[in-house]
Amino acid sequence: xxxxxxxxxxxxxxxxxxxxxxxxxxxxxxxxxxxxxxxxxxxxxxxxxxxxxxxxxxxxxxxxxxxxxxxxxxxxxxxxxxxxxxxxxxxxxxxxxxxxxxxxxxxxxxxxxxxxxxxxxxxxxxxxxxxxxxxxxxxxxxxxxxxxxxxxxxxxxxxxxxxxxxx
Ligand SMILES: [Zn+2]
Numbered sequence: 001x002x003x004x005x006x007x008x009x010x011x012x013x014x015x016x017x018x019x020x021x022x023x024x025x026x027x028x029x030x031x032x033x034x035x036x037x038x039x040x041x042x043x044x045x046x047x048x049x050x051x052x053x054x055x056x057x058x059x060x061x062x063x064x065x066x067x068x069x070x071x072x073x074x075x076x077x078x079x080x081x082x083x084x085x086x087x088x089x090x091x092x093x094x095x096x097x098x099x100x101x102x103x104x105x106x107x108x109x110x111x112x113x114x115x116x117x118x119x120x121x122x123x124x125x126x127x128x129x130x131x132x133x134x135x136x137x138x139x140x141x142x143x144x145x146x147x148x149x150x151x152x153x154x155x156x157x158x159x160x161x162x163x164x165x166x167x
Contacts, residue, residue: 060092
Protein backbone atom coordinates (compact mmCIF):
# COMPACT_ATOMS: atom_id res chain seq x y z
CA UNK A 1 0.00 0.00 0.00
CA UNK A 2 1.28 3.44 -0.90
CA UNK A 3 1.12 6.26 1.62
CA UNK A 4 1.64 10.01 1.19
CA UNK A 5 4.74 11.09 3.10
CA UNK A 6 3.12 14.42 3.93
CA UNK A 7 -0.49 13.75 4.99
CA UNK A 8 -0.03 10.00 5.55
CA UNK A 9 -3.20 9.23 3.54
CA UNK A 10 -2.87 5.91 1.89
CA UNK A 11 -4.74 3.32 -0.07
CA UNK A 12 -5.03 1.90 -3.53
CA UNK A 13 -6.71 5.03 -4.93
CA UNK A 14 -3.97 7.39 -3.69
CA UNK A 15 -1.35 8.03 -6.35
CA UNK A 16 1.99 9.49 -5.38
CA UNK A 17 4.40 11.71 -7.25
CA UNK A 18 8.13 11.09 -7.68
CA UNK A 19 8.94 12.22 -4.12
CA UNK A 20 6.18 10.14 -2.54
CA UNK A 21 3.59 12.85 -1.98
CA UNK A 22 -0.10 12.60 -2.99
CA UNK A 23 -1.70 14.85 -5.60
CA UNK A 24 -3.57 16.69 -2.84
CA UNK A 25 -0.30 17.69 -1.06
CA UNK A 26 2.04 17.89 -4.02
CA UNK A 27 1.60 21.55 -4.97
CA UNK A 28 1.46 22.79 -1.37
CA UNK A 29 4.63 20.88 -0.39
CA UNK A 30 6.46 22.11 -3.49
CA UNK A 31 5.43 25.73 -2.85
CA UNK A 32 6.33 25.61 0.84
CA UNK A 33 9.77 24.12 0.23
CA UNK A 34 10.38 26.64 -2.56
CA UNK A 35 9.29 29.52 -0.28
CA UNK A 36 11.52 28.37 2.62
CA UNK A 37 14.46 27.90 0.21
CA UNK A 38 14.06 31.43 -1.14
CA UNK A 39 13.80 32.89 2.38
CA UNK A 40 16.90 30.94 3.43
CA UNK A 41 18.79 32.21 0.37
CA UNK A 42 17.86 35.78 1.29
CA UNK A 43 18.86 35.47 4.96
CA UNK A 44 22.04 33.47 4.31
CA UNK A 45 23.23 36.34 2.13
CA UNK A 46 22.74 38.65 5.13
CA UNK A 47 24.43 36.13 7.45
CA UNK A 48 27.53 35.99 5.25
CA UNK A 49 27.39 39.69 4.48
CA UNK A 50 28.09 40.50 8.14
CA UNK A 51 26.98 44.14 7.89
CA UNK A 52 26.53 44.55 11.62
CA UNK A 53 26.50 42.24 14.61
CA UNK A 54 22.78 42.64 15.23
CA UNK A 55 21.81 42.18 11.57
CA UNK A 56 24.03 39.09 11.30
CA UNK A 57 22.51 37.55 14.43
CA UNK A 58 18.98 38.40 13.27
CA UNK A 59 19.69 36.82 9.86
CA UNK A 60 21.08 33.69 11.59
CA UNK A 61 17.88 33.41 13.61
CA UNK A 62 15.61 33.86 10.58
CA UNK A 63 17.58 31.46 8.34
CA UNK A 64 17.52 28.85 11.14
CA UNK A 65 13.77 29.35 11.59
CA UNK A 66 13.21 28.63 7.88
CA UNK A 67 15.61 25.67 7.91
CA UNK A 68 13.68 24.14 10.82
CA UNK A 69 10.58 24.18 8.58
CA UNK A 70 12.55 22.16 6.03
CA UNK A 71 13.63 19.72 8.76
CA UNK A 72 9.92 18.95 9.30
CA UNK A 73 9.75 17.74 5.68
CA UNK A 74 13.09 15.94 5.86
CA UNK A 75 11.88 14.01 8.91
CA UNK A 76 8.90 12.87 6.83
CA UNK A 77 11.35 11.62 4.20
CA UNK A 78 10.50 14.38 1.71
CA UNK A 79 13.62 15.70 -0.05
CA UNK A 80 14.05 19.47 0.26
CA UNK A 81 17.09 20.09 -1.93
CA UNK A 82 20.67 21.17 -1.27
CA UNK A 83 22.24 22.07 1.07
CA UNK A 84 20.47 19.97 3.71
CA UNK A 85 18.59 21.92 6.37
CA UNK A 86 20.96 20.58 9.04
CA UNK A 87 23.93 22.06 7.14
CA UNK A 88 22.23 25.45 7.01
CA UNK A 89 21.51 25.29 10.75
CA UNK A 90 25.15 24.29 11.48
CA UNK A 91 26.46 27.11 9.30
CA UNK A 92 24.27 29.67 11.13
CA UNK A 93 25.29 28.29 14.53
CA UNK A 94 28.96 28.59 13.59
CA UNK A 95 28.60 32.18 12.39
CA UNK A 96 26.55 33.09 15.46
CA UNK A 97 29.15 31.65 17.85
CA UNK A 98 32.01 33.42 16.10
CA UNK A 99 30.20 36.80 16.02
CA UNK A 100 29.16 36.50 19.68
CA UNK A 101 32.66 35.60 20.78
CA UNK A 102 34.23 38.43 18.78
CA UNK A 103 31.76 40.99 20.10
CA UNK A 104 32.09 39.93 23.74
CA UNK A 105 35.89 39.90 23.43
CA UNK A 106 35.83 43.40 21.97
CA UNK A 107 33.62 44.76 24.78
CA UNK A 108 35.97 43.30 27.41
CA UNK A 109 39.12 44.47 25.61
CA UNK A 110 37.79 48.03 25.16
CA UNK A 111 36.69 48.16 28.80
CA UNK A 112 40.12 47.07 30.03
CA UNK A 113 41.90 49.53 27.70
CA UNK A 114 39.68 52.42 28.84
CA UNK A 115 40.25 51.40 32.45
CA UNK A 116 44.03 51.27 32.08
CA UNK A 117 44.04 54.73 30.50
CA UNK A 118 41.84 56.25 33.22
CA UNK A 119 43.52 58.55 35.72
CA UNK A 120 42.01 57.53 39.05
CA UNK A 121 40.94 54.20 40.56
CA UNK A 122 37.34 55.46 40.59
CA UNK A 123 37.50 56.25 36.85
CA UNK A 124 39.22 52.90 36.19
CA UNK A 125 36.36 51.09 37.94
CA UNK A 126 33.78 53.17 36.12
CA UNK A 127 35.25 52.03 32.78
CA UNK A 128 34.93 48.39 33.85
CA UNK A 129 31.36 48.87 35.12
CA UNK A 130 30.52 50.47 31.78
CA UNK A 131 31.84 47.38 29.96
CA UNK A 132 29.79 45.13 32.29
CA UNK A 133 26.71 47.18 31.42
CA UNK A 134 27.48 46.84 27.71
CA UNK A 135 27.73 43.07 28.14
CA UNK A 136 24.35 42.83 29.82
CA UNK A 137 22.72 45.10 27.21
CA UNK A 138 24.20 42.94 24.48
CA UNK A 139 22.84 39.78 26.15
CA UNK A 140 19.38 41.37 26.42
CA UNK A 141 19.30 42.72 22.87
CA UNK A 142 20.21 39.37 21.39
CA UNK A 143 18.08 37.20 23.66
CA UNK A 144 21.09 35.41 25.03
CA UNK A 145 19.93 33.63 28.15
CA UNK A 146 23.08 31.61 28.63
CA UNK A 147 25.44 34.33 29.78
CA UNK A 148 29.09 33.88 29.08
CA UNK A 149 30.41 34.31 32.59
CA UNK A 150 34.00 34.04 31.36
CA UNK A 151 33.79 37.60 30.01
CA UNK A 152 32.11 39.00 33.12
CA UNK A 153 34.69 37.23 35.26
CA UNK A 154 37.54 38.95 33.46
CA UNK A 155 35.95 42.35 34.16
CA UNK A 156 35.12 41.51 37.77
CA UNK A 157 38.72 40.44 38.29
CA UNK A 158 39.84 43.79 36.94
CA UNK A 159 37.68 45.60 39.51
CA UNK A 160 39.15 43.40 42.27
CA UNK A 161 42.66 44.21 41.07
CA UNK A 162 41.89 47.94 41.17
CA UNK A 163 40.44 47.61 44.69
CA UNK A 164 43.54 45.71 45.80
CA UNK A 165 45.82 48.35 44.36
CA UNK A 166 44.08 51.05 46.42
CA UNK A 167 44.55 49.37 49.82
ZN1 LIG B 1 -0.81 13.95 1.02
